[in-house]
Amino acid sequence: MTENRVKRIGILTSGGDAPGMNAAVRAVVRTAIGQGIECIGIRRGWHGMINNDFVPLDASSVSHIINKGGTMLYTARSEDFRAEAGRAKALTCCKLLGLDAIVAIGGDGTFRGAQALSKQAQEAGMPLQVVGIPATIDNDIGCSQYTIGFDTACNTAIECIDKLRDTMQSHERCSLVEVMGRHAGFLALSVGIAVGATAVLIPERDVDFQRDVAEKIRQARLAGTTHYMIVVAEGAGSAMDFAAQIREQVGIDPRVTVLGHIQRGGTPTVRDRETASRMGYEAVQALLNNKGNCVIAYQNGRIVDIDMETAFRMTKGLDQERCEVLEAMTNRRANGF
Ligand code: F6P
Numbered sequence: 578m579t580e581n582r583v584k585r586i587g588i589l590t591s592g593g594d595a596p597g598m599n600a601a602v603r604a605v606v607r608t609a610i611g612q613g614i615e616c617i618g619i620r621r622g623w624h625g626m627i628n629n630d631f632v633p634l635d636a637s638s639v640s641h642i643i644n645k646g647g648t649m650l651y652t653a654r655s656e657d658f659r660a661e662a663g664r665a666k667a668l669t670c671c672k673l674l675g676l677d678a679i680v681a682i683g684g685d686g687t688f689r690g691a692q693a694l695s696k697q698a699q700e701a702g703m704p705l706q707v708v709g710i711p712a713t714i715d716n717d718i719g720c721s722q723y724t725i726g727f728d729t730a731c732n733t734a735i736e737c738i739d740k741l742r743d744t745m746q747s748h749e750r751c752s753l754v755e756v757m758g759r760h761a762g763f764l765a766l767s768v769g770i771a772v773g774a775t776a777v778l779i780p781e782r783d784v785d786f787q788r789d790v791a792e793k794i795r796q797a798r799l800a801g802t803t804h805y806m807i808v809v810a811e812g813a814g815s816a817m818d819f820a821a822q823i824r825e826q827v828g829i830d831p832r833v834t835v836l837g838h839i840q841r842g843g844t845p846t847v848r849d850r851e852t853a854s855r856m857g858y859e860a861v862q863a864l865l866n867n868k869g870n871c872v873i874a875y876q877n878g879r880i881v882d883i884d885m886e887t888a889f890r891m892t893k894g895l896d897q898e899r900c901e902v903l904e905a906m907t908n909r910r911a912n913g914f
Contacts, residue, residue: 583864585615587676590648591622592683594841595712595726597849598648601682603639604857610636612865617674621651623658623690626667643850646842658690664697671705678706680860684713688872692885695870708860709872714841717761720888721874728848730840731767737836738772742806749803751831755816756808757840765810766895770903775805777903780812781895791827796909855880
């Protein structure tokens with residue numbers, strides 16, 4: 578191992594919050610302190626770094642947060658940080674605090690901000706390592722098969738949809754439920770499989786209303802079902818618009834529920850607490866090993882670090898096997914049930 582230069586880490590959470598972010602903060606702090614590294618929490622993400630909004634973190638300041646949703650460090654989306662002038666202010670804050678590394682917990686935008694800051698720091702002759710930990714309920718980070726918060730968000734969504742199903746069943750209605758996921762369908766796909774949806778609409782597949790909605794409802798009706806649950810990824814279109822089409826073209830009067838930000842809250846599941854703890858630990862190991870700029874990722878059950886440039890080039894699509902399972906469960910005519 579080369580000599581460890583890291584003495585003080587800044588930790589922040591940025592972008593949309595995700596259940597398990599707190600567990601990641603805790604793991605970074607506890608691992609770092611165990612190695613004699615000081616930790617400073619930057620509040621409100623990159624916005625806080627521009628505005629010198631920080632709090633020193635010791636081992637006890639991260640007690641009793643592993644079970645909490647949200648983020649104790651607060652989060653924000655910062656427009657100012659996108660500009661060089663904003664990042665220059667952030668670098669002044671890094672200098673003031675004597676930070677030689679930053680652990681940024683969030684999504685793609687958070688990591689790109691981290692990389693831009695590090696580049697600007699190097700140009701100013703100020704070495705700054707940055708490590709990204711993927712945390713977003715969207716699960717849309719190309720280099721990591723899993724992102725912190727996804728499992729909890731899926732569980733929150735299925736709990737709500739199970740409740741909806743009770744009333745939809747009683748009234749023999751059609752329900753459209755819009756789930757989050759930004760431009761990706763990971764959340765909708767997993768949730769759709771888990772609730773036994775009649776149809777699932779995802780942005781990765783062009784929606785053909787007749788094939789993907791009307792026909793699935795007809796098949797279900799012919800099979801004797803009198804209520805229908807349609808899961809819509811927000812990136813696939815508006816559940817309201819699909820409801821209007823159902824009303825006009827299928828002749829039934831559906832109800833729409835947009836789950837919205839409720840999916841971002843709640844007690845993190847074991848998967849999210851454990852993954853966050855493992856990733857937080859690994860982030861500090863990467864710094865101890867002078868890995869430079871990297872993203873911590875989940876790959877085939879293991880937690881690894883991937884160089885940031887390489888990580889940005891990596892993409893991931895929806896899992897083919899899950900798509901096949903969904904098709905087998907929703908295409909009644911083709912599958913004879
Ligand atoms: O990225 C997480 C996410 O919850 C997306 O699923 C959603 O599209 C977006 O954030 C909502 O952003 P905001 O909280 O800024 O409304």
